[in-house]
Amino acid sequence: MSASDELIQQYQDRTEYDHGFVTDIETIDVPKGLSEETIKFISNQKKEPQWMLDWRLNAFNRLQKMKEPDWQKPKYPKINYQDLYYYSAPKNFKDGPKSLDEIDPEIKKTYDKLGIPLEEQKRLAGVAVDAVFDSVSVATTFKDKLKEIGVIFCSISEATREHPELVQKYLGSVIPVTDHYFATLNSAVFTDGSFVYIPPGVRCPMELSTYFRINAENTGQFERTLIIADKGSYVSYLEGCTAPMRDENQLHAANVELIALDDAEIKYSTVQNWYPGDKDGKGGIYNFVTKRGDCRGKNSKISWTQVETGSAITWKYPSCILRGDNSQGEFYSVAITNNCQMADTGTKMIHLGKNTKSKIISKGISAGRADNMYRGLVSIHPKASGSKNFTQCDSLLVGNKCGAHTVPYIENKNSSSEVEHEATTSKISDDQLFYCRQRGLNQEEAVSLIVNGFCKEVLQQLPMEFAVEAQKLVGISLEGSVG
């Protein structure tokens, strides 16, 4: 067995899914199926105003006329939308928790296992958590402190009730109801998610964070996140996902909308570690997420950072619409696929304003029988003079049964703009391994070092709180071979 064969074997034997436990609590469920009744039920449960219900029904009507897309590379068995539950909330939380003490100990334990800083002492870490347990916001910490400076950080259903003017103005303004199939599905049945509003000139003093967890079986998670950074403000938002082990595939179709007005900056970081399915590709999450940011104001900036290690299928393209002059978009991504996982991810940078800039750094690591794909679009419109784009996509292959693909679309329609794109595909070379081992590292440490170096450009972009977890995750993903 050669060194690389051994490596592949080790990689494939990576440890069992650490977060694969099921929290045993009662839930109330709506009857299965996608229908007007379900939507009305959700809306009623959330005590939503009439306009919100109308908005949902509008999306539902639109959905009837749409077809599920089929152009993507990862194919999946047909999803029976009538067989899914669209709402499930922990029963004993019907009225919502009032303080941290009220939280179901089972749920608390779950979060503890994941290491979420939900408890009081974790405040010192400077993280406010809007934890979403299945579909209802369980607890929101730091709310008061944020309130002082005017930051609104709450669940989207609360925002619908308490800040309807903001929600009505911005919801669906980046991802319209008439967008693609899964976005429209989300618009119709979304259950919960986070809402953030940063008032003009405010620099949010802490990293805001949400943990998503899918718990009840057969529940599609339809999160909706809306972040608005008003003029001259700044916010950094973290999103982390872990899900327990299940045999059946679960659908996760979230929508995330970011809006940056003049001189505002939004940094959105994701660490995604949904259950990827077992070695034979059984089970796992379908992560079909629509994320889109709109640099609506001048000099605004939106930055996406993602570390994708989980999910059976990851299919998402966090995008930036660079509408304001001098606005900037960034996309940093690490996608690790192993066993039968598939990822089709990338970004879209739509340059509309003058002197807009975008940067794309994508790192794909593929092992086992996995398929990893970068698909992206850089489009410079005729009026976007003086714009610039730089794209770099690198792929690393471990083993000869996996695949790495790059499909960038580049459209330059302005002569004063520059677009650069480069991509490489390689493997961990024996030379590199030899060099490291010669210096006393064992095989695992050596591979870990090389892979970490490969991803470094992206991991660096993560906020401190997340960087540690992300590195841990990369470690877990490569455990047995990479340490």
Next chain:
Amino acid sequence: MNDLDKLKDHFKGFKNFDFISNESLQSRTDAFDRFCKKGIPNLKQEHWKYSPLSKDLVHFEDLKFSKNEDKSYDKSHLEAFDHYPVLVKDGFLISEQVSEEGLEITKYNKEYFYEIQKNQILDFNNAFFMPGFEIKIAKDYKVKKPIVIYNFFSKKFEGNNINNKSFIYLDKNSKAEIYEKNIFEGEQFLFFTKNLEIELEENAHLVKYYLNSTNKNTTIYNFIRSKLQKSSVFEKFNFSHNVSSCRDEIISDLNGRDAFVSLNNIQHLSQKCFHEIKWEINHNEENTKSSQFVKSALHDESVAAFQGKIYVNSKAQKTDGYQLSRALLLSDQSKFLAKPELEIYADDVKCSHGSSSGSIDQESIFYLRSRGISEQEAKKMMIEGFLAEVINKIKNENIKNIFYSKLNEINQSS
């Protein structure tokens, strides 16, 4: 669908032409049925995403088929250097057949059909083709002088659609150079599809040059499928200028160890020219190598599109795939669209691609101007230098000169 109904009538009439053999009739009918089933290319089909063919330039219902019996041609278009001429007029081979030593040039009679799922224009070609040429080079034979293919399009041609099929075969250890150019005598609308199949046996070496230009109203679809066996080499140099709308599609299969394919293209476009390149290289065996190199200089409202794909199958370890596309946008209305694609299933490979587009480097212009060169002159020098990188790779002096003089000619006039 009405469009196709009319075309179906045309097909019934087309079947009566004398060049259609009974054997091919069924295959043609099948191909035509496939075309009807897939429909006319449109922008929503990924295969035709950036294609001028999906832009409604060709009205399939108005196509007229015809055969030109007149075999005369203007001899002044023949190249001065010593060569074997292959004359194709309005889709038919009109020159004398050549049969000497190891070289054979005959009328196309291979009658070989195949289908590519997403490509309905190929089906269209297979249904309506007229016989072009067949060039066969025997084992160990190195063709002494270049073969030059002239595609004449006469003023008097009564139809507006020409489809032809040709075949090039190089046996083991053989070598040939082929130069091809288009000569348009009239300005009428023409839809021309060309389907060329190339087979290279072990250690064969083919170099193909193509000077691609059309009249203002023509739409061209060039399709080449090449199959390379062990250690064979296929080099291609294209120079596209004044092509009103054109799609160049090449599929190259590297089926043997050490096979090498090198595709090079210059797009020097002005006015409303639209030139699209779609290349697909399939590395099917170990140790194969490919290179794709595209340079575009775009004036006025011209559009250039480049879609290059490197596919590496899991057997093809030690693949070396390289791809580079660079474009100069010289006016506010010009556009460059690119989709450089990698699809890789083997781990021990070296594949990379790069793509860039932008305007002329102002610092270089400043440098030249500070040395007393006018801005216009400086720009021309920059464009020439930019495109010459491809031409410099050409080894045949005669053809290199032709390409250079063409480049100068365009540069002077623009």
